[in-house]
Amino acid sequence: MKAAVIVFPGSNRERDIAYALELTSGQKPALVWHGDRDLPAGTDLVVLPGGFSYGDYLRCGAIAARATVMDAVRAHAARGGLVLGVCNGFQILCEAGLLPGVLMRNAQLKFIARNVHLKVERSDTPFTRRYNAGAVIEVPVAHGEGNFIADAETVAKLEGEGRVVFRYCDAAGQVTAGANINGATNAIAGIVSENRRVLGMMPHPENHVDPAIGPTDGRGLFESLAEALQTA
Numbered sequence: 001m002k003a004a005v006i007v008f009p010g011s012n013r014e015r016d017i018a019y020a021l022e023l024t025s026g027q028k029p030a031l032v033w034h035g036d037r038d039l040p041a042g043t044d045l046v047v048l049p050g051g052f053s054y055g056d057y058l059r060c061g062a063i064a065a066r067a068t069v070m071d072a073v074r075a076h077a078a079r080g081g082l083v084l085g086v087c088n089g090f091q092i093l094c095e096a097g098l099l100p101g102v103l104m105r106n107a108q109l110k111f112i113a114r115n116v117h118l119k120v121e122r123s124d125t126p127f128t129r130r131y132n133a134g135a136v137i138e139v140p141v142a143h144g145e146g147n148f149i150a151d152a153e154t155v156a157k158l159e160g161e162g163r164v165v166f167r168y169c170d171a172a173g174q175v176t177a178g179a180n181i182n183g184a185t186n187a188i189a190g191i192v193s194e195n196r197r198v199l200g201m202m203p204h205p206e207n208h209v210d211p212a213i214g215p216t217d218g219r220g221l222f223e224s225l226a227e228a229l230q231t232a
């Protein structure tokens with residue numbers, strides 16, 4: 001695996017993601033600055049980490065989506081390269097048009113930082129092949145703008161094409177209104193692009209990977225990627 005983690009001014013999860021990638025693939029990712037024009041040669045996975053890029057001004061991810069490096073990220077995606085966006089990274093992918101929809105302020109207008117349960121809806125993606133479809137995992141969220149919204153036609157297309165990969169649920173895997181922590185449409189927590197090579201998700205799997213620190217439910221995502229890129 002040759003991963004590149006993009007760092008914007010205000011990113012704060014790049015080291016967590018780099019740690020998770022190295023722990024599961026044995027290979028250290030490159031950290032790439034937002035002003036760079038090119039990705040390191042041979043990059044097969046681009047990761048947009050969480051944080052507060054450009055201070056969350058305008059709307060989370062809106063300025064980062066226009067950063068210099070994003071032309072190279074778009075070109076990588078257009079070639080069918082893998083792209084993972086977590087939290088602020090998901091927001092950036094939507095603002096950049098690499099994923100549909102937008103992340104609006106949480107329904108209760110409050111920042112939410114806590115563990116949540118997610119239902120893994122699809123295991124037929126390079127990001128989730130190590131999970132069983134229907135599995136319930138526990139990972140943290142930490143966001144103020146995680147409320148996924150898209151027009152009805154786009155939501156129907158996402159659902160119809162099986163592109164909703166993660167949904168907020170309760171501990172038993174039930175998708176209830178109470179479990180939908182931020183009011184997202186259809187409790188959507190993560191989606192993939194049409195070719196299933198670009199994944200955006202609000203929760204942070206990178207923070208639940210190391211048994212020395214705590215739970216490891218997020219590990220499957222990084223192991224899936226390592227396997228998809230044939231290094232695990």
Ligand SMILES: NC(=O)CC[C@H](N)C(=O)O
Binds near residue numbers: 049143144145146
């Ligand atoms: N942890 C994050 O990436 C937070 C994303 C963004 N700053 C928000 O509050 O929604």
